[in-house]
Amino acid sequence: MKKSIAALLLVLLLLGAAGTYLSLNRDSFTLWPFNQSMPFDGLSKAVSDHQNNLFVIDNAKKTIHKLNSQGVLQFSITSETGKNGEVYRFNDMAVDDQGYLYTIRTLLDPYGIAVKSEQIVRYKPDGQFDRSLFTEEYDSQTKRYRLGSLRNVQVREGMVYFFNDEVHQLTLYQAPVGEASSSEPKSVYTIKLPENKYVSEADGYKPGEIYYSTRSGEIYRAFSDGRSELVYPLPGLDRTRRNFPESLHLDNQGRLIFIDFNSKSISRLDPKQPYIIEGLVNEDKAKASGVELAFDATNSSIGQDGSLIIVETAQINRRLPxxxxxxxxxxxxxxxxxxxxxxxxxxxxxxxxxxxxYAIKLVFFNLLQRRLPLMMKQIFILVPVIAVSMILLSTVIYTSFSTKMEEETFSELLLLAKNGQNLIDGDKLESLTSPLDYNGSIYQSFRKKIQSVFDNNEQDDNQGFYKAVYKYENGVIYRILEDDDGMHMFNPFLQTPENQQVVLQGKPATGQWQDFSGEWRYAIAPIFNSAGKIVGVFETSKNLDGILKHRQLVLQSIIRNIAFISIGLLLVLFLMTYVLLSSIRKLRNSVGEIAKGNWDAVVTINTRDEVSDLGDSVNTMAARIRDYITKVENFSQSYYRFVPQQFLRFLNKESILDVELGDQVEQNMSILIFNIRGFYQLSKRLSPEENFNFVNSFLKRFGPYVRNHQGLMNKYLGAGFMALFPNQADEALRACIEMRKELDIYNSHRAKVGYKAVDFGIGLHKGPLRLGIIGEEQRLEGNVISDGVNLATMLEKMTEPLGASILITDYVVQSLEQPDGFLYRNLGLIQVEGVKEPLHLFDVYQGDPDTVRTLKDKTKALFEQAVTYYQVGRFYDAREAFLMVIKQNRQDKAAQLYFYICDEYFQNGTTAEWNGTLSVS
Structure with missing residues (x-):
C-alpha cells in the first residue's frame, strides 16, 4: 500500500509539472502536431521589409505574423485582453531597417465596438514587446467605433511617422527609429482640414507630398503653408461620388494608389496628371493571371521592391512592377x-x-482493493459519481438556459430592428446620394436618434449592440451608417437571402454568422419612405461574447448551488453509512471467528434488514461447512493430468503439475501444414502394418527439420503434421525448403527399391493463435485455436492445383527479415471457396527440382507482370503474357489456370462479382 501511495504522489507531481508546462505554452498547444502550415484567417494588412520578410495582420486584427521570404512563420504577436475584458486589435504597422515593428494597437470595449484608447507600440526584431511610443485616450464625448484617430504609421529616412486625426485638423508626428530611440514622438506638421471634411486615410511625410482622403470621398494634397488642394475627383473626371478611394498609399514615385470597391479595381493616380487614372488591378486582370479577387475587405500596401501587396480576407497577392x-x-x-x-x-x-x-488505476484498482475502511472506499467512489452527476445536471440546465437566452436575444434584436423605421426617416434616407453627405445634418440626426435609444442605458445587459443603416437603391444595398469608422458611405454590401427577403418582401429577418471578430446574432428590418416603398434596411446585432458573459455567470451560479447540495448529500450519506455499518461490523467479527476455525460461532444481528438475512445465511453456511469438512476428511482423490511438455514454456508453467484446464495464452506464430498428396490411393495398396510403418518412417525423416529450426510439432494428421514456429518466419520457411529438398533424396531411395515416388504440399501462414488446454478434468490435451490453422490447411490443399510445393501468404512475406534470401513469386489474389476475403499467395520454388526452379525463376518477372495485368482487367495482355510463360514452362499449372480464365473473361466478360482475384476450388 505504501508503494501505491508513493506512486500516486509521484504521478500527481508529474501531472503538476506537465500541467504547468502546458499552461505556459498554451498558445503553441493549439497547433496540431502534424500540421505543416497555418491557413490565413481574417487578414487585414501586410507590409514587407528590405529583406523581403512579410508582416501580416491576421485573425481579425488579433495577431501579427512575421514570414520570411519563403513564407515560413518566424514568430507571432498575439493581442492581449484588458483587465476589464477589453480587447486589443492591430490596425496598422510598419517596419524599419533594423527589424523593429511599429503598430497601431487599439483597445476596444469587451464587445469589440467602441474604442477606449490607441497606442503606437514598438516590438523588437524577435517579436518581443519593446515599449509604447504614443497613447491617445477616448471618452464618452469623443466616441469612435472600431477605429481610432491614429493613422498610417510609416518609417521614412530613419524616422517613424504617423498621423493623428483631431477631427478638424490632421497632425503628423515623428520619432527616431531603432534600439537607441527612447524619445517621445513630437508634432512636426498640422493640416487644417477644409470645412465639413473628415479624414479617412493619409500618407506621406513631407509638406507638399502629403495626401489624405476624406470620409466624403475626396483626396487632398497638403502644402507647407497648411492649405489643402483637391486632387481627386477633379471636375470633368470620369468618376462618380460612388467611386470612393480607399486604402490610400503613395508608391515610391509619389503616385497615389487606392482601391475603388464600387468598380472593384485598384487604381493609380499621378498628381502631375490628375485626369489620368490608371487601372492597375481589376477582376479581369486578376483572372488573366489565374487569381480570384473578391474586392471585399481588400487592403493594399507598397512593398520595398515597388510591388503592390494586395490583401484579402484569406489570401495575399503581389502585383509586380x-x-x-x-x-x-x-x-x-x-x-x-x-x-x-x-x-x-x-x-x-x-x-x-x-x-x-494510471492515477485512476492506482486509486480504484490498487488502493480500493487494499484493506481500507468502507467509508474511505465510499468517498473514492461516490465523490466522482456525484461530481459527474453535478456536471451533467449543470450541462442540462446550462443548455436549456442558453437556448432560452438565444431565443430572447433574437426577439430583442428583432424588436429593435423593427424600431429602426421609427428612428430612420425613409424620405431623408433617400435624400442621401453620395459620401458628400457624410456627417451632414441628416447623417447626424440619424446618429443622434440611434444613440438616444442604444447608448443611454449603461447596464451591461443593454450594451454591446452593433447598429447599421443601409440604403436600398437600384437593386443594390449600400452602407450608410454603422458602428465601424473603417467603413464608408455607399460601400456596396454583399447580398444574402436574409437581406433580400427584407428589401424584396418587406419582411424582417434574423440570422447569425461567424466572422473573424466573433460570433454574431442579428436582426434586420425594412425602412419605408412616405410612399410605402422600401428604401433601406436597419440592422441590430450583438456579439455572442456578451451573451456568453451572462451565460457564464448563470453557469457559475448553477455549479455553486449544485456543489452546496452535493456536499449536503455527502454528509447525510456518510452519517447513514456509519449507522448501517454497525451491523456489518458485528457480522465481520463473527465471520472472523468462523475463519479462525471456531465453527460453533453464531452471528447475532437484529436489524431486520438484508444484513440480518446475511447473518442467518452465514450461520447456515457455517453448519454446512462443518458437515462438508467431515466428509472431505474421510477421503481424498488425486487426478493425473497430461499436458504436452512443449506447451509449458508458452503457458509459463514450471511443472506439469501446475497445468490446469483452461490455461491459455495468445502468441503470434508461423503455422505449417504438411500433408502427403494422394495418401488415400497409396494406403489402399498397403496393409495396415505397412501403412503405419510408411507413415512413421516418413514422419521420422521429415519431422527433425521442424525441430532443427526451433519449430514445435503440435499435432500429427495421419498423412502429415501441423507445426508451429514461434520465432522468425525465416526459420519456418527454411524448414519448408529443406523438407522439399529432402523429398528428392527420399524419392531417389524409394526408386532404388522399386517404390513409387511420393509428393507432398506445404501451406505456411503467420498470424495470431491461442494455445491452451482443453478437455475435462479427467483428460487434458494441448490444442491450438486459430483461423490461421484453417487457412494454412487450405493453402496446403491448393498447392497441387497451383503447381506449387510450398504456398505462403503475404503475412509470411511481410514478416521475413531477409526476404531477398528466398526464391518465390507472386501468385496474386486467390479467392478460395468458403473463404470470404481473397488470399494474397506466393509460390516458394527454392526447394523445387533444378529444372522446375530454373524455369520458374526465368519466367518470374513475366508471370508477375501477367498477374498485374489480370488484376486490373487487362485480360488480353494477361492472356498473351501467360501464354509466353507456358511456352517456356509447359508444366506451370498456375500460368495455365490464369491463361484459361483470362481467355474466358476476354471472350465473354467477367461476372459482376469479379474483383481482380483468381478463383481456386
Whole structure:
C-alpha cells in the first residue's frame, strides 16, 4: 500500500509539472502536431521589409505574423485582453531597417465596438514587446467605433511617422527609429482640414507630398503653408461620388494608389496628371493571371521592391512592377522548430492523460482493493459519481438556459430592428446620394436618434449592440451608417437571402454568422419612405461574447448551488453509512471467528434488514461447512493430468503439475501444414502394418527439420503434421525448403527399391493463435485455436492445383527479415471457396527440382507482370503474357489456370462479382 501511495504522489507531481508546462505554452498547444502550415484567417494588412520578410495582420486584427521570404512563420504577436475584458486589435504597422515593428494597437470595449484608447507600440526584431511610443485616450464625448484617430504609421529616412486625426485638423508626428530611440514622438506638421471634411486615410511625410482622403470621398494634397488642394475627383473626371478611394498609399514615385470597391479595381493616380487614372488591378486582370479577387475587405500596401501587396480576407497577392499578379499566398509554413515543439507539447499532453488514467488505476484498482475502511472506499467512489452527476445536471440546465437566452436575444434584436423605421426617416434616407453627405445634418440626426435609444442605458445587459443603416437603391444595398469608422458611405454590401427577403418582401429577418471578430446574432428590418416603398434596411446585432458573459455567470451560479447540495448529500450519506455499518461490523467479527476455525460461532444481528438475512445465511453456511469438512476428511482423490511438455514454456508453467484446464495464452506464430498428396490411393495398396510403418518412417525423416529450426510439432494428421514456429518466419520457411529438398533424396531411395515416388504440399501462414488446454478434468490435451490453422490447411490443399510445393501468404512475406534470401513469386489474389476475403499467395520454388526452379525463376518477372495485368482487367495482355510463360514452362499449372480464365473473361466478360482475384476450388 505504501508503494501505491508513493506512486500516486509521484504521478500527481508529474501531472503538476506537465500541467504547468502546458499552461505556459498554451498558445503553441493549439497547433496540431502534424500540421505543416497555418491557413490565413481574417487578414487585414501586410507590409514587407528590405529583406523581403512579410508582416501580416491576421485573425481579425488579433495577431501579427512575421514570414520570411519563403513564407515560413518566424514568430507571432498575439493581442492581449484588458483587465476589464477589453480587447486589443492591430490596425496598422510598419517596419524599419533594423527589424523593429511599429503598430497601431487599439483597445476596444469587451464587445469589440467602441474604442477606449490607441497606442503606437514598438516590438523588437524577435517579436518581443519593446515599449509604447504614443497613447491617445477616448471618452464618452469623443466616441469612435472600431477605429481610432491614429493613422498610417510609416518609417521614412530613419524616422517613424504617423498621423493623428483631431477631427478638424490632421497632425503628423515623428520619432527616431531603432534600439537607441527612447524619445517621445513630437508634432512636426498640422493640416487644417477644409470645412465639413473628415479624414479617412493619409500618407506621406513631407509638406507638399502629403495626401489624405476624406470620409466624403475626396483626396487632398497638403502644402507647407497648411492649405489643402483637391486632387481627386477633379471636375470633368470620369468618376462618380460612388467611386470612393480607399486604402490610400503613395508608391515610391509619389503616385497615389487606392482601391475603388464600387468598380472593384485598384487604381493609380499621378498628381502631375490628375485626369489620368490608371487601372492597375481589376477582376479581369486578376483572372488573366489565374487569381480570384473578391474586392471585399481588400487592403493594399507598397512593398520595398515597388510591388503592390494586395490583401484579402484569406489570401495575399503581389502585383509586380511589370503588371504580373503572383499566385495567392493562403497560408504560412511552420518552421521545423515550431513543429517539433508542437509534437513535444502533444506528447506531454498524451503522457499527462496516461498519468491520469494510471492515477485512476492506482486509486480504484490498487488502493480500493487494499484493506481500507468502507467509508474511505465510499468517498473514492461516490465523490466522482456525484461530481459527474453535478456536471451533467449543470450541462442540462446550462443548455436549456442558453437556448432560452438565444431565443430572447433574437426577439430583442428583432424588436429593435423593427424600431429602426421609427428612428430612420425613409424620405431623408433617400435624400442621401453620395459620401458628400457624410456627417451632414441628416447623417447626424440619424446618429443622434440611434444613440438616444442604444447608448443611454449603461447596464451591461443593454450594451454591446452593433447598429447599421443601409440604403436600398437600384437593386443594390449600400452602407450608410454603422458602428465601424473603417467603413464608408455607399460601400456596396454583399447580398444574402436574409437581406433580400427584407428589401424584396418587406419582411424582417434574423440570422447569425461567424466572422473573424466573433460570433454574431442579428436582426434586420425594412425602412419605408412616405410612399410605402422600401428604401433601406436597419440592422441590430450583438456579439455572442456578451451573451456568453451572462451565460457564464448563470453557469457559475448553477455549479455553486449544485456543489452546496452535493456536499449536503455527502454528509447525510456518510452519517447513514456509519449507522448501517454497525451491523456489518458485528457480522465481520463473527465471520472472523468462523475463519479462525471456531465453527460453533453464531452471528447475532437484529436489524431486520438484508444484513440480518446475511447473518442467518452465514450461520447456515457455517453448519454446512462443518458437515462438508467431515466428509472431505474421510477421503481424498488425486487426478493425473497430461499436458504436452512443449506447451509449458508458452503457458509459463514450471511443472506439469501446475497445468490446469483452461490455461491459455495468445502468441503470434508461423503455422505449417504438411500433408502427403494422394495418401488415400497409396494406403489402399498397403496393409495396415505397412501403412503405419510408411507413415512413421516418413514422419521420422521429415519431422527433425521442424525441430532443427526451433519449430514445435503440435499435432500429427495421419498423412502429415501441423507445426508451429514461434520465432522468425525465416526459420519456418527454411524448414519448408529443406523438407522439399529432402523429398528428392527420399524419392531417389524409394526408386532404388522399386517404390513409387511420393509428393507432398506445404501451406505456411503467420498470424495470431491461442494455445491452451482443453478437455475435462479427467483428460487434458494441448490444442491450438486459430483461423490461421484453417487457412494454412487450405493453402496446403491448393498447392497441387497451383503447381506449387510450398504456398505462403503475404503475412509470411511481410514478416521475413531477409526476404531477398528466398526464391518465390507472386501468385496474386486467390479467392478460395468458403473463404470470404481473397488470399494474397506466393509460390516458394527454392526447394523445387533444378529444372522446375530454373524455369520458374526465368519466367518470374513475366508471370508477375501477367498477374498485374489480370488484376486490373487487362485480360488480353494477361492472356498473351501467360501464354509466353507456358511456352517456356509447359508444366506451370498456375500460368495455365490464369491463361484459361483470362481467355474466358476476354471472350465473354467477367461476372459482376469479379474483383481482380483468381478463383481456386
Amino acid at each position: 511589370d503588371g504580373t499578379i503572383t499566385p495567392s499566398m493562403v497560408e504560412a509554413q511552420y518552421s521545423e522548430a515550431v513543429k517539433t515543439k508542437a509534437i513535444l507539447l502533444w506528447s506531454i499532453a498524451i503522457a499527462g492523460i496516461l498519468l491520469v488514467l
